[in-house]
Amino acid sequence: MSLVATIALAASSLTLPQCSWDRPGANPFMGDLVAAVDRYKDIPAATRAKLKARMQERRYDEIVDIRRDEIVGRYDYGAQIRDMHFGTGQVCQTVSRAKWKDTTLERGLVYCEDGQCVLVPTVCRNVSRITRGALKAAGAPGPTTEEDTTPLMFDPPAAGVPQVEGGGAGNGDAGSFARASSLPTASATSVPVGGGSISPPSPGPGLVILPPNTSTSEVDPAPIPAVPEPSTWALWALGLLALVIGQRGRLQQQRPR
Incomplete structure (x- = not known):
């Protein structure tokens, strides 16, 4: 194997300790969503197989709202997102959303088996892991979208590469942050949510790699000489x-x- 091929292979399977998820939709995961679950070696093989089967069949538990400080759904979810796949196969262990605005909203599909939950954001496909608690009591706040009455604006993503033309999953969704990232901020398309809309975040990098023990609120992307x-x-x-x-x-x- 040539040196260039070896370096490319190492870069494609790189695991990073800490990243800042500044702009959903930028540098989306381009690999196989189902196969990505096998990178989670601490999940038992039998559980991974069940998760992969459900993802392949698009049998997700629910659609949740991902916000800066919380994940909102029918269950009590921990706010942390971890082990996020992005780009050509890299994984970030600790993910921060500290630079999101309080109005930023991303939707995600949740698949859970045997207490292990996988989150797939619908516009960037960054397969990740979250923690789910108990089912909320009746009347408790839930996601802003009603999946039983509101038609989805995308196809639930499964295996394969993202669609890049027309509607559907991945960065082909006309209202996605990924599509908006290629446009100037003033003309970016808003994402309809419930009775209103959420504007995409301002342009910037998708995942910013942070040095160890660095606060995400103090890090700004440095220009590359x-x-x-x-x-x-x-x-x-x-x-x-x-x-x-x-x-x-x-x-x-x-x-x-």
């Missing part, structure tokens, strides 16, 4: 050579005759 092209180095070397020759000429002129 440009790498000089070979022609720039050549001009720089020629300029330096001209300076050296000129300096030597002046020294020779100053010598006593």
Whole structure:
């Protein structure tokens, strides 16, 4: 295997300790959603098989609202999202949503088996894990969308790559944050929710890798310095050579005759 192929393989299976999920829909997971569950080795194989079968058949438990500080559904969910798949196969162990606005909302499909729950955000396919508690009492606040009466604006994502044209799951959804990420902020499409709408987040990176023990509220994406092209180095070397020759000429002129 060539060095380039080895580096590409290592990068595609990279596990990162901490990331900031700044903009849902940017850098979505491009792999097989069902197969991604096998990266969760701490889940028993039999449980993973049941989760994969349900995902393949699109038999999700419910659609939840993912907000900055909570996950809202018919059950009591922990706010934390962890082990998030993104890009070409990378996984982030600890995921922060601290930079979301309090009005930011993402929808997600939940699959649970034997106390293990997998979350699939509907516009970016970033397969993740969450913790589910007890079923809420009647009358308790639930998700803003009523899946029994409101038709879905997407196909529940399953195996394969995301659709990129027309409606459906992944970044092909016309109202998704992924589609809006390619447009200027002023013209981004709002996502209908209940009787109102939620505007997509402002442009920015999807997942920002954070150094260890770093607060997400203090980290801003740093600009990447440009790498000089070979022609720039050549001009720089020629300029330096001209300076050296000129300096030597002046020294020779100053010598006593």
